[in-house]
Amino acid sequence: MLTAYFDTNVFIIGTLQPDSNSRLILREIKKENFKVILSDYLIDEVMHWFKINKGKDFASMERLFIMSLPSSVIVNDFEWSLFIDDWEDFVADIDDLPHICSYFAGEANYFVTANRRLTEMKIKDHVNFMSAKEFIENVCGYDGIDTVNGI
């Protein structure tokens, strides 16, 4: 089964933007055609953003949504930290490292993000980065929506 790691921005945009490729991805996840790799770090980020910007109730609902995603696996800090030594020299911002390491720990095939800066780091030669639009078109096999950065 294909496996994908979706960055924080995919969950936030997918939740808030009806006409976005990220929303299409959230719908695709329900079909269980691929496995979703999550991490404690990712869930913390999503929760923090929603708490700050949408309030506690919305954040709790988002948490429940993420925790109930079918075909998902959560990589915890003990697991992703095992990969830090291998990949820290390939990432310019150390705080991005948990996401990269979770991608490797979860043996993901795709890393979906709108974060162009991340996709331009040295790590790009080892991680299969793609935008939400590219994921919809190349993996799900239908036309994505034209949006800024393919979000």
Added chain:
Amino acid sequence: MNSNIDVVRLSAKDSAMIDKFVRVGEFQNKSEFVTYAIKKAINEVILRELEEKSRTTSPMAQKDVDNLLTEIKEIRKKLWEGYAHRIF
């Protein structure tokens, strides 16, 4: 693992259908099927509710995306400090 035992009334048809899935090896037992089905239903109901809440949101422009990425970066930096303290 903490778990609750809940009794669920199923129609004979549904119950037989689940038994069939178990027999053909799709699920290890009836309980696994029910857990799977409930998780899917919860996810679907919440996604519908979240979609409802964001129905009137206008499309994001480049500056909105940039702002969002900056906000996430700020959160990421703070979170990393906590995680790094635990890991190293």
